[in-house]
Amino acid sequence: MSNFSLNIHIRTLFLAVGALTIALLGSGCDHDTDVFDGPSLVDRFGEFELLEPLGIDRATVDFSAGESVTFTARFNKRIDWVLVITGTESGAVKRIEGFENELSADNARWLGGTTELPLFKNELCMVELIIPEEDSLTMTGEVTIVGAKIYDGAVYADFETDAGSNIFVGNFEFELTPASGRTNSIAAGQGDYCWFFQGTDNVVSNFFVGLIDIQAAVTGETYAPVPTTVPEDLYFNCMVYSDGGLYGLAVLQLIYDSNDSGAFEDGQDQVFALPDIALDFEGWRLFSFQVGELGLSEQQLSKIVNIRALLISQMNLQPNPPLQVDYALDYLIFTAGGPLEL
């Protein structure tokens, strides 16, 4: 290679590197400054000021008509806040939490749902806005529900009306107490009534205390209406109340009309058992099961003719003599696409 061509190569190299350097120099001062690093110092250390107290955009609300309630408030800094709405009759609680400097329709809008069962009903609700970091500063308000939220899904039974012969009570060993049955003596999970089981397995020691068969006719149809026939998309939901006793067990079964008779025949129709529910909690809880996981096919789930609920006493755990066990059942509902959204 001649000296001349070498010189040209070297010059080219220097020019290329120089151009690269200039390009880097040009881009060297361009940085992301749209945000700042870390949490806001005002949020972190600033004195809290209430700029606008709790506001409620309506005094009454009809959730069944699609209405909602928006709560408003403004602070000088972002801070943890908790909005607690409590039904004065049902005891239902809706909790909305946030870390913002403002409550608005974006973060504090209530569509009628609940956080802790039971569900709200038509009732007066007390509203509390709590700022935990500010000595639990609390602001209060009221809103009245004139139309409770209607949940998506196909309700199977909610015990609000007397089902008559569509609910069969199996007290075969006379172990259920007279308190068992449709009742409003305890706050229902939804509405005013629920079904209450109470008894002691002290007549025939076989774990079994009692049962009810809720036939599909309670819905006015031959078979349980379901919002979808895709097993993987169909969910069975029910609310169960327990007083925290240690020895009770709730067993629920979906029963398929396997002989295609259009009616429930014990011993002939096929039973699909849901996982046992240990009654070791207190209050109402929602239990949801994917029907497909229970083994029902598309054809079978369209012919659910009965739902059986049993009260079991876990005798292997019970002291001697055994103690009374109980639970309540409410709002059996099929939903599509996922569990019931409270």
Added chain:
Amino acid sequence: MSRTIHHHLYLLAGGFLLLFSNGLFAQDQGAEEEKKIRFNGLGRTFLQNTEIGGEILNNDSTTVRSLTDGEFLLDLAVNATPNDQTEVQTILRLRNEFGGFFGAGVTVEVRELWAKGIIANVLKYRVGDMDHAMTPYTLYLPEEEGMVNEPEIFRPQKEVIYYEQFYTEGNRRRLQGAKLDFGLAFGQGLREAEVSGFIARIRGTDFFTTPSRFVGGGRIGLLSQNFGASTRAKLGLNLIHTWDDLQSGEANNGIRNLVYTADFDLRIFEKENLALHLTGETGQSSLEFKEDSLSVFDESDSFLEVGATLKLKKHGLDLSAGFVDVGPDFFSTGAQSKRIDFDREKTYYQRIGNDRQLRMPTLFDLGRDRALYTYQLSDRLMPYDPRYSNTQPYGQATPNRRGLRLGARYASPKKGWDARLDAGLMKEIRGQGTFELKDFLLVRALANLNFDQMAEWEKQLRLTLGLQYEQTQRGGLPIEEVDLSSTLIEAGLQAELFTRFDLLLGLKFLTASGNDYIPLIEEFNDVKDFPEAYVVDDTETLLGGGFRYRFKEGIYLTLQYQRFDFSRATDPAHDYRFSQFFVLYNMNF
């Protein structure tokens, strides 16, 4: 476990030496008479007694009032040159802690092991332990805080720390791996080209979730011929990559940190009494955190530094000015890892007082406690103390800074005195906790006055001075305001009373007052929180006096007394002081 590892290392080193020794002695039998094996190293003995006192000890029954510690140490370096192209060295360390009896507390370990050579008279290589540096934004070990011009009396302790942490000249980092370099000379246009590359493992895997970590990179340096009378250009292209090997152990997540830069030094002209250089570096970093080959964190940013240096040779004066812009997300593990880790546990008086309060590192600790120092690369921005450094706690590569650097250096032609003045006027690029930006002012000055050379005395008489003034301010809402200032003053006197017998006196004085917010960084450079408002009104005073006898170059004995006082005006009940007697015998051979 540690002893087993030491034992294995010992055997390994022994075998290593034996291997080469056989070859060497065989060669010694030949005609060559030159020495093939050389022994050198370092011996060190120190004892120190530290007493604590002060307000914090009132009614305190838990804190030990006095501690004595020390060590006896011998580093034996065995250096061998089996042939003209190869050199190997190991340093075997024998160490006994003060108070160890009959073998208790004694450790034997291999401190260093390397081999280097040249292949075909062209390609240089080195394997094993090595010290390497590239540029201040790629691979570089920035200076530690709390020091401008360390008084001579405090240097022996610092030298112990430097030696233990492998801090060497040129801000090089200690690595373990291999490097290659070669140079090419040209006849026209381009005068020289130097190419170097290295790879090192900086962390081993635990065979579970922690992967091995490697760093590798290289540099191409080009030097042009003179254009015209004296114009000449130096250009460097640099690349460094730090990565986790996700094939090691059971690890499934790790980092990728790539930095590539270009640096230049353009000599505009150079005359007998005057020279002008344009210098600078610019580049880009990218940081990625991968989990199962998916990138869950990815950011990149750039930096730029340009400046000019005017050398007034006749007057011994260099003047420099430059502009710097380092992006807030610029991340370079090789350049931003600090020497001091303020989170490390101190070896003495970690907690003091009845309430066992965690004692924060002070000037006294920075001069005494090697446990606070590290040479490891950190994958996050390490904590810092704004009293000692707030403008550039991570050295030149400190991210989120934009501003000017000014400097002046003077050295008298007769070497009677020299001085240096550096200033930085910086501003944040992106706010922390607010959109308001902090302004920084940093002034560092030092002077060395060699009275013996001025007056042409035979015996040494030298005064050293150092000053650092730093101010940080931010406006905005009252809660966002920052106003922190600190001043560090250093003075040292070295007077040779008799031949090789020196009187040493020294002072370090720090005041810091005001408020700031110190970011808590848990990963990379992400500000997680500001744990609390940082409010200080501190005074630290370190006084030292002692003697030193220099047997010969590198061999000395020094006996010193140091007193340190710490006071915090906002919390006077926790004031304390240290008194320390200290004797050190150091022998380089």
